[in-house]
Amino acid sequence: xDNIRKDFPVLTREVHPGIPLVYLDSAxxxxxxxxxxxxxxxxxxxxxxxxxxxxxxxxxxxxxxxxDARSRIVSFIGVKKTTELVFTRNxxxxxxxxxxxxxxxxxxxxxxxxxxxMEHHSNLVPWQMLAKEIKLNLExxxxxxxxxxxxxxxxxxxxLEPKLVSFTHVSNVLGTINxxxxxxxxxxxxxxxTLVDAAQSAPHLGVNIGELDPxxxxxxxxxxLGPTGIGALWGREELLEKMPPYMGGGDMIKxxxxxxxxxxxxxxxxxxGTPAIAEAIGFGAAINYLNSIGMERIAEHERQLTAFAxxxxxxxKGVNLLGPAAQDKCGVxxxxxxGIHPHDVAQVLDSEGIAVRAGHHCAMxxxxxxxxxxxxxxxxxxxxxxxxxxxxxxxxxKVQKIFG
Amino acid sequence: MDDLYRExxxxxxxxxxxxxxxxxxxYTYEDENPLCGDQIRIDLRVDDQNVVKEAAFSGHGCxxxxxxxxxxxxxxxxxxxxxxxxxxxxxxxxxxxxxxxxVRLKCALxxxxxxxAGVYGVSGADAGEEEVE
Numbered sequence: 228x229d230n231i232r233k234d235f236p237v238l239t240r241e242v243h244p245g246i247p248l249v250y251l252d253s254a255x256x257x258x259x260x261x262x263x264x265x266x267x268x269x270x271x272x273x274x275x276x277x278x279x280x281x282x283x284x285x286x287x288x289x290x291x292x293x294x295d296a297r298s299r300i301v302s303f304i305g306v307k308k309t310t311e312l313v314f315t316r317n318x319x320x321x322x323x324x325x326x327x328x329x330x331x332x333x334x335x336x337x338x339x340x341x342x343x344x345m346e347h348h349s350n351l352v353p354w355q356m357l358a359k360e361i362k363l364n365l366e367x368x369x370x371x372x373x374x375x376x377x378x379x380x381x382x383x384x385x386x387l388e389p390k391l392v393s394f395t396h397v398s399n400v401l402g403t404i405n406x407x408x409x410x411x412x413x414x415x416x417x418x419x420x421t422l423v424d425a426a427q428s429a430p431h432l433g434v435n436i437g438e439l440d441p442x443x444x445x446x447x448x449x450x451x452l453g454p455t456g457i458g459a460l461w462g463r464e465e466l467l468e469k470m471p472p473y474m475g476g477g478d479m480i481k482x483x484x485x486x487x488x489x490x491x492x493x494x495x496x497x498x499x500g501t502p503a504i505a506e507a508i509g510f511g512a513a514i515n516y517l518n519s520i521g522m523e524r525i526a527e528h529e530r531q532l533t534a535f536a537x538x539x540x541x542x543x544k545g546v547n548l549l550g551p552a553a554q555d556k557c558g559v560x561x562x563x564x565x566g567i568h569p570h571d572v573a574q575v576l577d578s579e580g581i582a583v584r585a586g587h588h589c590a591m592x593x594x595x596x597x598x599x600x601x602x603x604x605x606x607x608x609x610x611x612x613x614x615x616x617x618x619x620x621x622x623x624x625k626v627q628k629i630f631g
Numbered sequence: 632m633d634d635l636y637r638e639x640x641x642x643x644x645x646x647x648x649x650x651x652x653x654x655x656x657x658y659t660y661e662d663e664n665p666l667c668g669d670q671i672r673i674d675l676r677v678d679d680q681n682v683v684k685e686a687a688f689s690g691h692g693c694x695x696x697x698x699x700x701x702x703x704x705x706x707x708x709x710x711x712x713x714x715x716x717x718x719x720x721x722x723x724x725x726x727x728x729x730x731x732x733x734v735r736l737k738c739a740l741x742x743x744x745x746x747x748a749g750v751y752g753v754s755g756a757d758a759g760e761e762e763v764e
Contacts, residue, residue: 568693570667570738574635586667600668600691629636630644630694 228528231520231610234260238610242580249581249615254399254427254559254588254606256449259513263452266512267505277501279478293504296511297494300459303514304444305435310493311467313460314502318426319349321445321460322393324497325422326353328470329443330391336362339389341419343368343376343405344596345398348589350424354393368394370596374401374550378409385417392419396428400590400604401550402533402559404432411441420466426450430608431529431558433522442466448506453513457506460497467493474499525609529558532607536560536616543623545631549602561588561604564623567630569603575629579622635729636694639702644694649704651687660749661690664741666734669696673704673745681712688742695727695735700742702726707746715750718743 232238235258242248250258270292276285278293294309301312315321334340340354344367358365366384369377376394392414396407407428411421422443425434430451434444443466447458462470472479472490476499481489490496517525534553537560540546545565550556564572573585584604587594594601605619653659653674661672669692676685686704691697706726707715723743724731731739 568669568691570669570693570695570735571636574735591668594668600670629641 228520228524228609228612232612234262234516235610236261236264242577242582246578246580249579249618251605251607251611251615251619252582252584253430253450253608253611254604255584256455257430257452257608258610259454259509260452260516262516263454263509263512267454267509270505270508278504279495289504292508292511293502296507296514299511299514301461303433303518304429304461305437306461308464311461311464313462313467313494313497314507315445315458315460315497316456316503317447317449317458318424318445319353319458321443321458322349322422322424323353324460324473325443325445325462326357328473328497329420329466330354330357331361332469332471334361334363334390337364339364339366339384339387341366341368341381341384341387341389341392341394341414343394344370345374345376345401345403345590345593346395347399347424347426348591349426350393350395350422351592370401370593374398374403375555376403376405376410378406378413381410381413385413385419388417389414389419391422393422393424395424395426396434397425397431397557397559398550398590398593399427399559400561400588400593400602402556402561402606403551404428404555404557407439407441411439415440427557427559430517432526433517436461448510448513451513452516453510454503454506456503457510459510464493467497470497472499473497476500478502520609526557528609529607530554532611532613532616533558533560535613536605536607536619539616539620540623543620544627546623549597558607559604560606561602563599563602564626564630567626569601571630572603572623572626575626576619576622579618579625581619581622583619635731635735637728640694640698640727640729643698643701647688647697647701649687649701650689652689653685653687658749658752660745662741662745662748663690664692664696664737666737667693669693669738669741671696671700671742671745673700673742673749675707675746675749677712683707683710683712683715692741693738695731696738696741699723699727699739703742703746712750716747718747 237258274288276289278290297309368381414421420442423441425446429446444461449455479499481491537553547563549561569585656674657677658675663670671690673688688700
């Protein structure tokens with residue numbers, strides 16, 4: 228993993244004069260390798276054209292590049308059918324798409340949808356909105372004080388005969404790796420469909436649809452070395468086929484009459500309008516980069532970094548770590564410091580060039596659960612090393628010196 | 632950075648002078664910054680001329696918001712409510728004596744927003760944030 232850093236141009240910059248960047252905020256968004264930036268630039272420089280229409284050379288090239296990106300993503304998650312992979316703007320749009328189309332078509336007043344207490348707002352609010360509209364019953368798998376999902380209580384909730392279990396694979400706050408295979412199997416035995424929020428797992432562990440066997444799985448490019456503005460929804464073909472379209476307009480239609488239309492084939496049925504073409508191509512390039520390193524190596528590297536960071540933080544005066552032990556975690560260390568607000572922690576760290584996240588990380592209910600208004604989060608990726616963590620610890624010592 | 636954490640800010644954060652609650656009070660208001668979860672309540676007592684006699688704040692937040700609240704309340708004691716209504720973003724920055732980026736500015740201005748909302752008796756009083764955004 229030693230030569231990886233040179234592939235990421237931003238890592239060579241200084242945040243303040245003489246103070247280089249130590250980027251520990253990849254759970255918010257990852258940095259981008261040169262190859263992703265080049266792929267997008269090359270598209271604009273050489274191939275820029277609209278896709279799926281026009282017979283000129285550039286249009287054909289652009290279409291081929293866009294669809295090639297889709298194929299790469301499909302292989303990355305271990306499936307074969309490109310018809311099952313819908314490009315969206317991001318994870319949030321993917322979840323909203325499922326709620327608005329599958330949800331409205333299949334859920335009725337009084338139906339139960341099970342979520343968890345550790346969800347990102349993206350997997351709470353779309354269901355809250357739908358629940359208000361059609362009077363759904365939302366239930367939540369509780370989080371234990373150790374930061375794990377309480378599977379025993381999940382078993383009880385399944386007696387409510389839920390129609391859907393929608394849950395995060397990896398917590399963006401606690402780093403907890405949830406037992407997705409088990410949850411999906413239990414949900415299916417209870418007759419429920421499953422949606423996996425893979426925004427934090429696809430980048431760090433990789434996901435395999437065959438192993439997980441969910442009904443829907445969603446993730447974003449920007450957290451896995453790709454650009455912002457593009458994400459993915461994978462869904463089982465027979466479900467996607469039956470779902471009504473999401474947004475109406477160009478590209479999602481086969482035929483349009485003055486008073487009606489027929490929807491396009493999958494996956495285009497869900498991709499109205501000119502999509503984020505350069506971003507899709509960048510997404511494909513990001514997948515190539517991840518494949519060139521190997522997801523197993525990336526996961527192992529992050530495991531080591533997380534364990535190293537937690538070891539250094541354990542026993543650090545006034546630091547309370549959130550979430551489970553290192554072996555149940557994936558690349559995320561969140562904590563509070565006694566008597567010091569996360570904003571102040573982050574601000575002092577920034578003075579040393581260290582980028583961390585401070586706040587509630589789009590998971591307010593989870594922070595409520597732990598009785599804290601906010602936390603500080605350091606998150607790691609393939610380009611981080613032990614040197615970054617040493618600097619981080621040094622930064623925390625400075626925080627202690629100023630506020631302690 | 633060291634400018635951001637001037638001694639007065641750290642000192643006021645660690646040992647605030649006006650932290651607490653006033654019961655009874657003539658004016659009170661509470662609000663939060665949903666972005667960071669900072670939450671502040673301000674209580675005022677005024678005399679029959681509507682001049683602030685006592686002030687206290689409670690809640691939790693970062694050093695900037697807490698120091699801002701403490702310094703702000705110190706500055707309003709002896710002021711009339713009409714004068715309080717005229718306080719601006721610049722007054723807060725002058726009290727803190729630092730330059731702030733847009734994110735931390737919200738922390739700094741939360742106490743003023745709460746104070747004004749209490750005095751006006753309405754929510755969402757203008758603390759002058761719009762000028763920077």
